[in-house]
Amino acid sequence: MAILQYKRVLLKLSGEALMGNQAYGIDPAVIQRVALEIRNVVKLEVELALVVGGGNIFRGMAGSAKGMDRATADYMGMLATVMNALALQDGLEKAGVVTRVLSAMEIREVAEPFIRRRALRHLEKGRVTIFAAGTGNPYFTTDTAASLRAAEIGAEVILKATKVDGIYDRDPMKDPENAVKYDQLTYMEALTKELKVMDATAIALCKENSIPLIVFDLARPGNIERAVRGERIGTLVTNEVSSAR
Numbered sequence: 001m002a003i004l005q006y007k008r009v010l011l012k013l014s015g016e017a018l019m020g021n022q023a024y025g026i027d028p029a030v031i032q033r034v035a036l037e038i039r040n041v042v043k044l045e046v047e048l049a050l051v052v053g054g055g056n057i058f059r060g061m062a063g064s065a066k067g068m069d070r071a072t073a074d075y076m077g078m079l080a081t082v083m084n085a086l087a088l089q090d091g092l093e094k095a096g097v098v099t100r101v102l103s104a105m106e107i108r109e110v111a112e113p114f115i116r117r118r119a120l121r122h123l124e125k126g127r128v129t130i131f132a133a134g135t136g137n138p139y140f141t142t143d144t145a146a147s148l149r150a151a152e153i154g155a156e157v158i159l160k161a162t163k164v165d166g167i168y169d170r171d172p173m174k175d176p177e178n179a180v181k182y183d184q185l186t187y188m189e190a191l192t193k194e195l196k197v198m199d200a201t202a203i204a205l206c207k208e209n210s211i212p213l214i215v216f217d218l219a220r221p222g223n224i225e226r227a228v229r230g231e232r233i234g235t236l237v238t239n240e241v242s243s244a245r
Contacts, residue, residue: 005157015081049131052132074134081142100128166182214236
């Protein structure tokens with residue numbers, strides 16, 4: 001039996017991570033690779049839930065900044081997350097992983113409505129459960145949705161898969177020479193340093209419910225499994241102050 005640090009996990013995928021090297025949309029090769037990695041994790045008998053963003057298709061705040069009504073733009077962003085969730089479901093099922101999509105917006109033709117007890121039952125049955133459409137409300141990010149769903153299902157950790165290998169004191173894409181990576185942070189430090197790990201609402205939910213967060217690079221093969229096994233990758237954010245600083 002595999003030694004696991006976490007048994008019930010929520011994996012947060014950004015929409016941008018699904019683009020690969022494209023400028024827009026969904027890269028089928030990325031979907032396939034992520035699906036195979038998730039299959040390996042599920043084989044370890046990990047109960048896995050996913051929340052996926054929609055920024056590769058439409059970002060509500062960007063639409064609002066260009067003059068669109070904010071609520072309308074956010075609802076469009078939620079629909080984009082449903083599209084990504086369906087793409088992930090298709091990739092996972094082709095890889096032999098039983099998957100359910102639960103949407104915070106009712107779209108019964110393609111997804112089940114989000115019901116907490118139903119979600120828990122799917123997880124207990126070993127089904128990968130994808131939470132789509134954010135929280136179902138405008139003005140909330142998919143990071144906040146990830147924190148909320150993690151608390152609702154009793155997840156032991158949130159794994160946030162990104163394009164960089166952790167949290168830095170500045171954008172490593174824009175200033176790679178001077179950017180310094182953090183191995184571990186508290187949620188209070190993430191807020192006070194304004195590191196943009198997640199938005200303040202998402203961080204507050206994690207802090208209040210003592211849910212650890214691991215930010216890591218999705219592009220490195222095997223990282224999801226490494227995180228589940230408890231290997232130190234990326235940056236760990238908790239309520240606990242690290243003794244090794």
